[in-house]
Amino acid sequence: MNVIDIINKLYSENDASKEELLYLLDNINEEEKNLLIEKAHETRMRTYSNKVYLRGLIELTSFCKKDCLYCGLRRSNKSAERYRLNIDEVLECVRKGDKLGYKTFVLQGGEDAYYTDDVMVEIITAIKNEFPNNALTLSLGERSYESYEKMFKAGADRYLLRHESASKELYESIHPGEPYEVRFNCLKNLKEIGYQAGAGFMVGIPNQTNEDLANDLRFVKEFEPAMCGIGPFIPHKDTPLKDYPHGSLEKTVICLAIVRLLLPKVLLPATTALSSIDKNGRNAGLKAGGNVIMPNLSPMSVRKKYSLYNNKAYILDEDAEYRRLTEEKVKEAGFEVEITRGDNPDFRD
Ligand code: SAM
Ligand code: SF4
Numbered sequence: 144m145n146v147i148d149i150i151n152k153l154y155s156e157n158d159a160s161k162e163e164l165l166y167l168l169d170n171i172n173e174e175e176k177n178l179l180i181e182k183a184h185e186t187r188m189r190t191y192s193n194k195v196y197l198r199g200l201i202e203l204t205s206f207c208k209k210d211c212l213y214c215g216l217r218r219s220n221k222s223a224e225r226y227r228l229n230i231d232e233v234l235e236c237v238r239k240g241d242k243l244g245y246k247t248f249v250l251q252g253g254e255d256a257y258y259t260d261d262v263m264v265e266i267i268t269a270i271k272n273e274f275p276n277n278a279l280t281l282s283l284g285e286r287s288y289e290s291y292e293k294m295f296k297a298g299a300d301r302y303l304l305r306h307e308s309a310s311k312e313l314y315e316s317i318h319p320g321e322p323y324e325v326r327f328n329c330l331k332n333l334k335e336i337g338y339q340a341g342a343g344f345m346v347g348i349p350n351q352t353n354e355d356l357a358n359d360l361r362f363v364k365e366f367e368p369a370m371c372g373i374g375p376f377i378p379h380k381d382t383p384l385k386d387y388p389h390g391s392l393e394k395t396v397i398c399l400a401i402v403r404l405l406l407p408k409v410l411l412p413a414t415t416a417l418s419s420i421d422k423n424g425r426n427a428g429l430k431a432g433g434n435v436i437m438p439n440l441s442p443m444s445v446r447k448k449y450s451l452y453n454n455k456a457y458i459l460d461e462d463a464e465y466r467r468l469t470e471e472k473v474k475e476a477g478f479e480v481e482i483t484r485g486d487n488p489d490f491r492d
Pocket of ligand 1: 251254284303304344374
């Protein structure tokens, strides 16, 4: 086995075995990393050309009933500041977002019992009535099949539910009392209902090995999500993982590039977490095959409260200015912002 052969196989066959992925992660050197990124970039150019899609992110609620060890919103964090947005506040955000050219809105939040199916259906219906041509993504964690189905029928198009880790032992060690099978069943349900489903994982979770990452990469290949969110783990000071280092830019970029090669059509964000650990993080993500950016559209008054990890980037940037700068930076990196819904090609009408 050698790394160059594995990269060439990923490029020509869009596949590699777990053993090959593990070998690549264990042995890749600087020169080979550049080749991997080049191949991922070529693959992205073939599928999406140089287009970058924008998703306006609305952080719906900082209440959460879960206790994920890594996240600042976990229920045991008594220092977390909690808020929830009502329907009028959400509509204000989407109006602002549409004006800025964001043709996808993402409603993301903790698992908050306030947002019952009825409340969500009301919010989704109101957004879709006013903006029927915009796409709506939800990211509200684990819910029942019936709940996902009601929200889909109300007009939601996509659902982001990172699988977080495809190694059962690691998954259950960072999600106390939460069976691994439940999350994977939710992902299966989302796909079956017809959502463009998004999986994804964190890089650099404490005690994560390259074998765990190879499991994540194989899971992504086999599940074939429409979207895949990959970002470094970043510690939050009020969580049990506060003393661990953040995941590395380099390894995150390698994983992004591999996912682009495994799934040429996947929508792949250059995540805010990546920008938060390195000021060139977003560019590095775009150059390794990333084609999505998710600017924050939440009301300024709540942004500091949606604190998943410390030192989050762009948190208080004014929206119009951020939009202008994003377009400028994307251009400088050789890409182009596209004002469309930006669906995965397998889901276009
Ligand atoms: N509650 C929903 C869920 O967990 O799927 C959606 C919101 S949750 C805050 C969105 C994502 O944030 C998670 O999937 C997780 O990967 C990421 N996240 C949470 N804490 C993080 C941390 N400390 N570092 C990096 N990413 C983190
Ligand atoms: Fe809640 Fe999601 Fe944070 Fe877990 S990652 S504590 S489910 S907001």
